[in-house]
Amino acid sequence: MAVQSPVRAAPATAPREPGSASRRRSPVSWVRRGGLSTLLFLLPLLIVFGVFSWAPIVQSVVMSFQRTNLVGPAEFVGLDNFVQVLTDPLLWTALENTLWFAFLALLFGYPIPLVVAVLISEVRARRGLFSALAYLPVVVPPVVAVLLWKFFYDASPSGVFNTVLGWVGLGPWQWLQDQGSAMPALVLEATWAAAGGTVIIYLAALAGVPADLYEAAEIDGAGIWRKVWHVTLPRLRTVLLVTFILQIIGTAQVFLEPFLFTGGGPANSTTTLLLLIYDYAFANSLGGDYGAATALSIMLAAALAVFSVVYFRLTKSWSGS
Amino acid sequence: MKSSRIRILTTALVVPFALSACGSSPEDQVGTDGKVVITVAIDAGLEKAAVDAFTKRAEQFEQANPTVDVRTQEYTWTAATFTAQLAGGTVPDVFTVPFTDGRGLIERKQIADVSEQVAKLPYAGALNPNVAKAGQAADGKQWAVPIAAYGQALHYNRTLFRQAGLDPDKPPTTWAEVRTAAKQITERTGQAGYATMTQGNTGGWILTTLDYAFGGRTEKVDGDKAEATIDTPEMAEVLNTLRAMRWQDNSMGANFLYDWAGINQDFAAGRIGMYVSGGGNYGNLVTQNGLKPEDYGVAALPLADKPQAGVLGGGTLAVVSPKIGDRSKDAAVKWIDFYYMGKLTDEQAAVADAKTLAETKQPVGVPTLPVVDRATYDKAQQWTKPYVNIPLAQMKPYTDKMFDQPLLTEPTRSTQDVYKILDTTVQTVLTDQSADVAALLAKADADVQNQIGRS
Secondary structure, X not given: OOOHHHHHHHHHHOOOOOOOOOOOOOHHHHHHOOHHHHHHHHHHHHHHHHHHHHHHHHHHHHHOOEEOOOOOOOEXXXXXXXXXXXXXXXXXXXXXXXXXXXXXXXXXXXXXXXXXXXXXXXXXXXXXXXXXXXXXXXXXOHHHHHHHHHHHOOOOOOOHHHHHHHHOOOOOOOHHHOOOOHHHHHHHHHHHHHHHHHHHHHHHHHHOXXXXXXXXXXXXXXXXXXXXXXXXXXXHHHHHHHHHHHHHHHHHOOOHHHHHHHOOOOOOOOOOHHHHHHHHHHOOOOOOOHHHHHHHHHHHHHHHHHHHHHHHHHOHHHHOO | OHHHHHHHHHHHHHHHHHHHOOOOOOEOOEOOXXXXXXXXXXXXXXXXXXXXXXXXXXXXXXXXXXXXXXXXXXXXXXXXXXXXXXXXXXXXXXXXXXXXXXXXXXXXXOOOOOHHHHHOOOOHHHEXXXXXXXXXXXXXXXXXXXXXXXXXXXXXXXXXXXXXXXOOOOOOOOHHHHHHHHHHHHHHHOXXXXXXXXXXXXXXXXXXXXXXXOOOOOEEEEOOEEEEOOOOHHHHHHHHHHXXXXXXXXXXXXXXXXXHHHHHHHHXXXXXXXXXXXXXXXXXXXXXXXXXXXXXEEEEOOOOOOOOOOEEEEEEEEEEOOOEOHHHHHHHHHHHHHHHHHHHHOHHHHHHHHHHHHHOOOOXXXXXXXXXXXXXXXXXXXXXXXXXXOOHHHHHHHHOOOOOOOEXXXXXXXXXXXXXXXXXXXXXXXXXXXXXXXXXXXXXXXXXXHHHHXX
16 A cells, blocks of 8 residues: 555646656655665566566567577568468377377376375375375476386386286287377376375365364265265365366476477377477477477467466356355 | 556566676686686596596696696587577587588588688598588588598397397398398397387488488489488388388387487397497497497498498587687687597507597497598508407498498488488387378478478
């Protein structure tokens, strides 16, 4: 409120400036009212955000209209980069793959953490141990996790997973080496790697559910499933909606798994949008197509922003609990 | 309220740009002791003995050049990381690139013009002209120094050959023999008989190699015009051979997502019977992948009985960063002369290099193609003969033929893009049993044509 009052007071005291709104304060009054110290305190934050967040964003928007190799002078090419990206047949493959990944990740990655969290919260003894075990994969550095799983996914009969499958008379499966199974294999690892974080969020939310609701449900004769359905899920609604959108945004930007596991192969079956962006920029050692890469990045960011806004509008009425 | 927000926002946006606008012009980095400092590339991931050998060479250089302070920086060229490093300015002052990148880097002035310094080197006129071309600007000035040349070869595991009942001294000389041997290796040892790279543009590199070996070419260049020639009977033959080995013989193992590092690793670990890669690969296999020397064999790449059939060759250029000043440039070229070229052209340097390598148990005498004229090359072989510590007899099937095989250069137009397109082609053949080779080739041909036309 302290910031707002001088704005209202300004018209009475400030001299009129030609061409400016009459509500505008004079710099002198701004300084007198502590504007400088406000700016001074803001400055470190502004510089950090400016240099590391905003500048790259603005630069990439500019670059999406340019042709440049980052060494020589850049040339403005209008919408050429966007046209080039939109007419690249690989874009649709990448989009399809990304949607397929997102769908599989939702199918497995969304309900599993919830089930695990509910189970852990139901356990009376050693809850801490189970939480720690569920969270453990998140602690493993992602690159190490992928390399480990690459080893597990060895498609020869002596591979780790294939050996286990062999014990029950199955396999050997091709895992990453087959165009059909490569993407599900990536999702499996991604789910394993990310579930722990979501489990912890759900556990925290579950702790906030008042115990008397469960007691009341029990008195009414509700079993575990009815308790989950009628008490737990409605109480977690807001968190569930947020984790849903975060998961969609996260999966739309999947890069690490296809990059490290398959490089987009076999035969582009795991080329995702972000990997395509990376390929535009870096696959050619003689200066990649940074314009196309940034153009696609901007389009992806815009699509996700629109999706988020629409999603929150649509679910606004559900989330108020 | 609104205007102050806009002001703050403007400041926030302008300040970082002002900061990032501070560019740098070429200048020398001079230490407090007045020595000029240069950073030089050392292969990433070397074993300790190899690092020791390198450090020793750097010390010897500093003794000979007391005004220069050499610092090392890990660097290995890969298509994907190089662009980022170059754009970000994180390449060392002296680094290496493949022949295919030379002309492009020179045209875009992404490397320094050191032609003046190079011209003063005593062997400047004795460079192998075919090889020197890769490092020359359009006007013939030598901006980059060719330091190594290779021709592709067939590497094989002698131990697996023996276990499979094959004669390790008589490796395959035709592709039909490669196929039979691969099948036998898989059947008797359970390991991949023949494997191939498929990822990170290396799939295209090897596919092009096989295309050349079968008598094909991937593009036809006529002046400014370039035409894709992927959809040819030769390339179809290559893909059908691979397909038969993969799906009929099942002799290609279980990994169809190999890149260069990955395939070297698995070969050194004894999981691959045969694969195609540069003839001088022994050094990498030993120093970075722990290959047992007794396992190793290398043969000349089998060529089809056609006059156009040849071996794809390439090489490495030593180049200098455009960001450094004149004193540093002088020092950088001195380093190239000392570390890369001295051992090829000067007896004392060759002996010193071989001695250091031998003392630190690093391979000496790995067969490579000459970057200097044949006479100088032969002399250098003699100088280092007493220090050779590699199983040369096991490389005879290659060394006997390496100078007789016709050497062909890599595709010159959009090389890496062409390779990338072919990556997908070879991956499809190896992971989709019902892949339609004719349709694949038609698509790859159109994609390559599109790519060549654009650049």
